Amino acid sequence: MERIEQGPLLLATSARGRVTAGRIAAACDEINPHPCAFSTEAEQGCDEALRASYRAGLPCVVLGEVGAVAVTLAPLLDARGDHAGAVVVVAEDGSAVVPLLGAARGADALAERIAEVLGVRAAITAVEPSRPRPGRLAVVGLGPGAHALMAPAARLELDRAQDIIGYNTYVEMAGPFRPDQVIHGSDNRCEMDRARAAFALAAEGRHVVVVSSGDPGVFAMATAVLEALDEHAEPAWHAVELAVVPGISAAQAAAARIGAPLGHDFCILSLSDNLKPWSQIVHRLELAARADLVIACYNPISRARPWQLGEALTVLRGVRDADTPVVLGRDVGRPAERVRVTTLGALDPQEVDMRTVVIVGSSQTRHFSAPEGRDWVYTPRWYPQPAEQD
Ligand code: SAH
Numbered sequence: 067m068e069r070i071e072q073g074p075l076l077l078a079t080s081a082r083g084r085v086t087a088g089r090i091a092a093a094c095d096e097i098n099p100h101p102c103a104f105s106t107e108a109e110q111g112c113d114e115a116l117r118a119s120y121r122a123g124l125p126c127v128v129l130g131e132v133g134a135v136a137v138t139l140a141p142l143l144d145a146r147g148d149h150a151g152a153v154v155v156v157a158e159d160g161s162a163v164v165p166l167l168g169a170a171r172g173a174d175a176l177a178e179r180i181a182e183v184l185g186v187r188a189a190i191t192a193v194e195p196s197r198p199r200p201g202r203l204a205v206v207g208l209g210p211g212a213h214a215l216m217a218p219a220a221r222l223e224l225d226r227a228q229d230i231i232g233y234n235t236y237v238e239m240a241g242p243f244r245p246d247q248v249i250h251g252s253d254n255r256c257e258m259d260r261a262r263a264a265f266a267l268a269a270e271g272r273h274v275v276v277v278s279s280g281d282p283g284v285f286a287m288a289t290a291v292l293e294a295l296d297e298h299a300e301p302a303w304h305a306v307e308l309a310v311v312p313g314i315s316a317a318q319a320a321a322a323r324i325g326a327p328l329g330h331d332f333c334i335l336s337l338s339d340n341l342k343p344w345s346q347i348v349h350r351l352e353l354a355a356r357a358d359l360v361i362a363c364y365n366p367i368s369r370a371r372p373w374q375l376g377e378a379l380t381v382l383r384g385v386r387d388a389d390t391p392v393v394l395g396r397d398v399g400r401p402a403e404r405v406r407v408t409t410l411g412a413l414d415p416q417e418v419d420m421r422t423v424v425i426v427g428s429s430q431t432r433h434f435s436a437p438e439g440r441d442w443v444y445t446p447r448w449y450p451q452p453a454e455q456d
Contacts, residue, residue, distance in 0.1 A: 074125035074154070074176060077116055079109045083129030083158040086184070090127065090156070095182040113138045115155075125152040125172055127180065132164055152176060159338035160184040165191075200305040201227075201268035204275050205291050207241055207282040207313020210399030215319060220311045223275050231264050232287070240277045257290035265294055269302040281315040285336050285364055297393070317362035318421040320395025323405040325442040327393055327425050332360035334443075337367070337374055344374065351378055355385035360431060360445055363424040367415060375415040375424075382426055386410055391426040391433040391443050394418060407433055407441045 078087040090326045112128075116138055119126040120448040128135050132155045139153065152168030154177045165173035169192045178303035181188035184314060204223040209215035224230070224240055227231070227247060234251040243249060252260060260276065268274045288310045295303055333354050354361050361382070367375040388411025396404045396419070408417070410426060418424060427433075431445045 074098045074127050074152075075115065075119045076129075077112050078129035078158075079112050080115055080129070080158055086156060086158060086160040087127075087129050089160065090183055091321035092179055094179060117142060120153060120167075123149050123171075123249045125154075125176060126177065127154045127156060129158050131155070131157075132166060133165060140165050141281060154180065156180060156184070156400050163185060163188045165189070167250065169364075199271040200307060201271045202273045202307040202309070203264055203268040203291070204273075204309045204311055205282045205288040206240075206275050206277050206311045207286070207315075208236060208277055208279055209314040210280060210316055210319035211239055211397070212399040215314050215399050217311060217313060223309070223311055224277075226273055227275035228272050229264075229267050231260055231274060232278065235239045236277045236279050239279065257287060258294060261287065261290040262298075264291065265298070265303045265306060268306040269300070274392075278313070279316075280319075282310055282315045283312065284315045284334065285338075314399075316364065316395065316398060317425060319398040320362075320393060320423050320425060323395060323398060323403075324393050326444040327391070327427060327431055328360055328362070329445040329447055330360065330428065330430065330449075331358075332362060332363060332428075334362045336365045337363050337378055338365035338371065339374060340371075344377075347374075347378070348381055352385065355382050358428045358430075360428045363426065365420065366418050366424045367420060368420045375418060379410070379413060379415065383410055386426070386429065388412075390429070391427040391431050393427075393443055394422055395425070396422040398423070407443055450452045450453045 076087045076091055078084045116126055116128060116135070119140055120142055127437070135153065135155050142150070150168065152171045152173035153166045154173050155164045155166050156162070163177045163184065163186060165177035165188065167173060169190075170397065172276055174188070174190050174192055177188035204219045204227075206223050207217070208220065209217070213422050228251060229248045230237055230240065230243060231250045232252070233255075237251045250263065264274050264276045276282075276291060280286065282288035291308070295308070315334070317328065317334055335347070335350055335354065337347060351361070363378065366441050388409060390410040392408050392410055392413050394406055394417065396402070398405060411425065427443065428445055430449065431443060433441065433443045435441050
């Protein structure tokens with residue numbers, strides 16, 4: 067819609083019309099009050115002013131009747147119409163606003179502004195081509211499972227969502243949902259397919275939420291979504307409003323249950339060699355152990371990867387003491403939660419499954435039991451200083 071560069075001329079021929087013109091002028095800075103006097107002569111003067119304004123291509127607002135204005139301008143309505151001014155007619159009592167001529171040249175916009183001032187609806191007859199509204203795609207971290215451990219921002223996204231996409235277990239964790247919300251649960255592990263499906267929906271204007279457990283940026287969907295966007299040049303995908311809502315990651319949730327094992331420098335490694343070579347994992351484990359980082363291992367073992375954890379433990383035992391505390395957090399934040407402490411020497415891979423996060427302490431990590439038997443593990447914030455030299 068075109069902006070009106072010059073303030074429109076405001077023409078009124080009756081006392082009543084002048085009052086309404088005054089209301090419009092007072093509310094619209096850009097309108098130039100120029101009411102005509104109320105007399106036969108002035109009425110003729112008004113017709114002249116209207117014709118002159120129309121011919122000059124200037125916007126004009128007339129307080130009067132559509133029929134009378136049409137008659138006044140009729141002799142000028144020819145092929146030149148394209149360059150002529152916008153004309154808006156307003157009922158003298160302010161009850162109706164009609165963009166009579168030049169809808170695309172600003173009459174519709176002006177009529178809407180005036181109608182707003184007068185508290186009525188403009189009689190807009192032009193139909194605007196409907197432009198698709200850009201959608202929204204939020205990648206949301208659900209936290210470890212318990213609703214109380216989910217960020218309110220994540221809850222808000224889920225409540226606003228029209229479509230929810232994710233691995234079945236996590237979608238269930240995020241629910242219940244309303245009947246109007248569409249659930250796209252999947253049991254396949256193809257994150258990229260899910261990410262592309264999410265963009266396809268959001269590009270149509272839908273409000274889509276993709277759910278991940280824990281934090282969506284830790285071995286989860288936020289990365290897949292960004293990969294999908296990065297490989298796809300489609301402007302409609304880039305127009306989508308994209309948001310990542312963080313969540314409490316498994317290592318943080320497990321750490322909090324047992325004390326503060328991540329209290330000093332730590333790292334998170336995935337032991338899954340589905341997406342990276344096993345040699346890379348061994349190399350990182352070794353360096354992390356030598357750097358004396360606390361190591362949180364995600365994806366520690368699965369049916370398809372039965373031997374990797376045993377080999378990882380061999381690497382770690384080569385660097386770190388056998389009595390190093392190890393925390394096993396299984397189903398943390400879920401009904402079946404079990405968090406316990408063992409040592410690097412005693413840990414048997416059989417005790418671990420894919421629903422477990424394994425936190426291997428540093429040389430400084432401590433384990434103690436309170437008198438009633440509760441285990442606590444923490445890593446001090448400080449390191450022993452080397453003895454001062456004299
Ligand atoms: N985005 C998730 C991690 C996905 S990788 C997060 O930030 O937590 C999947 C691995 O995370 C599992 O194999 C397990 O090691 C760990 N994990 C996820 N949720 C867990 C939970 N509730 N309890 C224990 N470990 C969990």
